[in-house]
Every structure is written in structure tokens, then in C-alpha cells.
Amino acid sequence: MTAPTKKRLxxxxxxxxxxxxxxxxxxxxxxxxxxxxxxxxxEIVGLSADLAKYTDMHVFRDANPDRFFQMGMAEQAMLGAAAGLAEVGLVPFASTYSVFATRRAYDFLCLDIAEPGLNVNVVGALPGLTTGYGPSHQATEDLAILRACPNLTIVDPCDSVDIEQAVPQLADHAGPTYLRLLRGKVPTVLDEYDYRFELGKAALVRPGRDVLFVSTGLMTMRTLQAAARLEADHVDAAVLHVPTIKPLDTATILRELRTDRLVITAENHTVVGGLSEAVAATAAFAGIATRIQPAALPDEFLAAGALPTLHDRYGLSTDALCARVKAAL
Known part of the structure; x- marks a missing residue:
């Protein structure tokens, strides 16, 4: 008798x-x-720590094999080499997973790159909750780690429009940068909102009188979706997109906070040390008393699983954002 075939999990x-x-x-x-x-x-060169295919660096590698450096699974060495390349006038883009660029190689990023102010662009894939493979690959605290690093510019793009427009501006920037990379088939959203990426600037991509979403990264896509859905409930929601986390565009943020709207910050990052705390601190330092609710990941190691399930569980889904607004109003 033939044994029944087991369904592959x-x-x-x-x-x-x-x-x-x-x-x-x-x-x-x-x-x-x-x-x-x-x-x-x-002068543009590329480096990867054995992850070119999974950070979209393979596109550059295949077209420019003589300007690409495969460093193997040695992230510290990759950032040290990128610093050396920048010292001789090249402009490196060094890619790996965010967890390895931040947790594993922070000292090299800080002292080899940021302290001398070198034009090295660190590209971190799988930021926040963009993989279901659990804490070893979920960089939920990378912003908290890197916001404290002097001289470092940090960009958290929403979509393909942000990324495409950010790359040349990062190369032009005199000092080091960190890009939270969305890779593979990346949604295209912001082209519908008369938007252009400008390094160091936030942008009001949607006005609204009842609620203000202050969002960054892929959560701007979600807040725009939530704002559209909330129209059916006669809730008028604004979306302020903050693609540059450091330096923070405090002037624009303060301008939008000076109303009586409910404010919800939204980020693909732990509630500790990211956009939510930065916005709250900006308001507090300016003496603005306003309601601010964070839609962010909890201060814990997250579960493994399918992304839609995880985003709903941890409050990053569009449904979760809509529910939060309705409960708060």
C-alpha cells in the first residue's frame, strides 16, 4: 500500500x-x-556582503562588473573597504540587510565612515517588518540605533518614486547616508500626488482637517490608503510624509502639528527611538501640547510568519490604521 503523500508545509x-x-x-x-x-x-561603485541579488545590487553588478566589489559575509570589512574607497574620491553604495549593517557593523559605520564624514551610502534591505523570518532578520530597531550616530543622514522611502529620486541626491550629499531599502517589486504610489523627494524635507502629500498622519517608509503608502478609506466615514485625513528621518524637517512638522487635529505617527519600526518619539520630542521641545498616538511596532522581538498576518497583528495594516482613527475620534 502506498503511503499517502504529505502536503508540503x-x-x-x-x-x-x-x-x-x-x-x-x-x-x-x-x-x-x-x-x-x-x-x-x-566614481560610483557598489559593494555587497554576499547579498547583491537580495538588495537589488545585482542590477549594478551585472552592468558594471569592474566597479562592483563582492565582500562576502563580512559586513564590517565591507564598510571599512567602502570608507577606503571614499577616501580616494569614489562614491560607494554598500548594500546588505539592515540587521547586519546596524547591529553587526555599527562600530565600523560610526568610526570609519561617520566620524570622518565620508561620502559612503549604506543601503539596508529588509528594514522593520518586511520579512517574516523573525528577529534575526527583522531590523525593527535600526532607526533607534542610527539616529544617535552623528553626521549620518537617514532616509526611509515610501515607494519606488522615493527610491529612484533619492539615489542621486544621496550620492551628491557630502556625508554618509543610510537608506532603508525596499527591494524587489516595490509599489509605485507617490507619482499620483505631485510629489518629489527632497533630501531633508517632509512633504504634505494629502491635506485633511480631522486627522494628521505623520508617516515614513512604507507606512506612508498605508496611511494614504487609510485616508482614502476614511472618506467613506466622513473623516478627512491628512498625510505628512517624512522620508528623511535625520536630519528631521522640524519646521514642516511643527507647522502641521499646530492644529487641533488628532495626530497619528506611523512607522515600520519599534515605538522606541524612531519617528514617533522624534515627532513627540519635536512637539514637546516647541511647547506644543497635542494628541499624538504612535502606530508602530511594539518593543519586543516579533513573531515569524506571513507578512499580511504580521502587519495586521502588529498594527501596520491599513485596516489597523483605520480602526485606530475611528477609536480615537
Whole structure:
């Protein structure tokens, strides 16, 4: 008698997509943007710590094999090498997973790159909750780690538009940068809102009188979706997109906080040390008393699983944002 065939159990992929079914996406926007920039600027070079395929650096590598350096699984060495390349006038983009660039290689980023103010661009994939593979790969605290590093500019893009426009500006920036990379098939959202990325600036992409979402990264996509849904309940929600976490555009944030709207900060990061605390501190230091509720990941190691399930469980889904607004109003 033939034994019954067991159904193979599957789990969420390492590189899972957070795009909604049928949503417009762009393939590997970072890799293609870096490749276009490299055609104009011969000083652009790329490095990876054995993860070129999974950080979209393979697009640059395949087109520019003589300007790409595969460093193997040695993130500290990669950042040290990137610092050396910058010292001789090249402009490196060094890619790996966010957990390895921050937890594992922080001392090299801080002292080899940030302290001398070198033009090294660190590209971290799988920021926050963008993989279902658990705490070893979920960089839920990278902003908290890096916001304390002097001289470092930090960018958390919403979509492919942000990434494509940010890459040349990061290369032009005199000092070091850290980009929270969305890779693979990345949603295209902000082209519908007359938006342009400007390093160091926040942008009001949607006005509204009842609620103000202050969001960054992929959560701006979610807050825009939530704002559209809330219209059916006669709730008018504004969305302030904050793609540059450091330096923070405090002037724009304060301008939008000086109303009587409910304020909800939204970030793909732990509630500790990220956008939520930065906005709350900005308000407190300016003497503004306003209601601010954080939609952020909890201060804990997160579970493994499928991304839609995890985003709903931890409050990052569009449904969760809508429910939070309705409960608060």
C-alpha cells in the first residue's frame, strides 16, 4: 500500500512582498537608479556582503562588473573597504540587510565612515517588518540605533518614486547616508500626488482637517490608503510624509502639528527611538501640547510568519490604521 503523500508545509518567503494584490510596482528601483547614475558618474561603485541579488545590487553588478566589489559575509570589512574607497574620491553604495549593517557593523559605520564624514551610502534591505523570518532578520530597531550616530543622514522611502529620486541626491550629499531599502517589486504610489523627494524635507502629500498622519517608509503608502478609506466615514485625513528621518524637517512638522487635529505617527519600526518619539520630542521641545498616538511596532522581538498576518497583528495594516482613527475620534 502506498503511503499517502504529505502536503508540503510552507512559510513566508525570506523576501516577501508587502505590495497589495494588483498594485502597481516597479522592479528593483534602487538597482536601476544606481545603474543610471553610474552611467553619468564614473566614481560610483557598489559593494555587497554576499547579498547583491537580495538588495537589488545585482542590477549594478551585472552592468558594471569592474566597479562592483563582492565582500562576502563580512559586513564590517565591507564598510571599512567602502570608507577606503571614499577616501580616494569614489562614491560607494554598500548594500546588505539592515540587521547586519546596524547591529553587526555599527562600530565600523560610526568610526570609519561617520566620524570622518565620508561620502559612503549604506543601503539596508529588509528594514522593520518586511520579512517574516523573525528577529534575526527583522531590523525593527535600526532607526533607534542610527539616529544617535552623528553626521549620518537617514532616509526611509515610501515607494519606488522615493527610491529612484533619492539615489542621486544621496550620492551628491557630502556625508554618509543610510537608506532603508525596499527591494524587489516595490509599489509605485507617490507619482499620483505631485510629489518629489527632497533630501531633508517632509512633504504634505494629502491635506485633511480631522486627522494628521505623520508617516515614513512604507507606512506612508498605508496611511494614504487609510485616508482614502476614511472618506467613506466622513473623516478627512491628512498625510505628512517624512522620508528623511535625520536630519528631521522640524519646521514642516511643527507647522502641521499646530492644529487641533488628532495626530497619528506611523512607522515600520519599534515605538522606541524612531519617528514617533522624534515627532513627540519635536512637539514637546516647541511647547506644543497635542494628541499624538504612535502606530508602530511594539518593543519586543516579533513573531515569524506571513507578512499580511504580521502587519495586521502588529498594527501596520491599513485596516489597523483605520480602526485606530475611528477609536480615537
Amino acid at each position: 510552507t512559510t513566508s518567503a525570506m523576501i516577501a512582498s508587502f505590495a497589495d494584490p494588483g498594485q502597481r510596482t516597479s522592479p528593483a528601483p534602487f538597482g536601476h537608479a544606481l545603474n543610471r547614475l553610474a552611467e553619468e558618474r564614473p
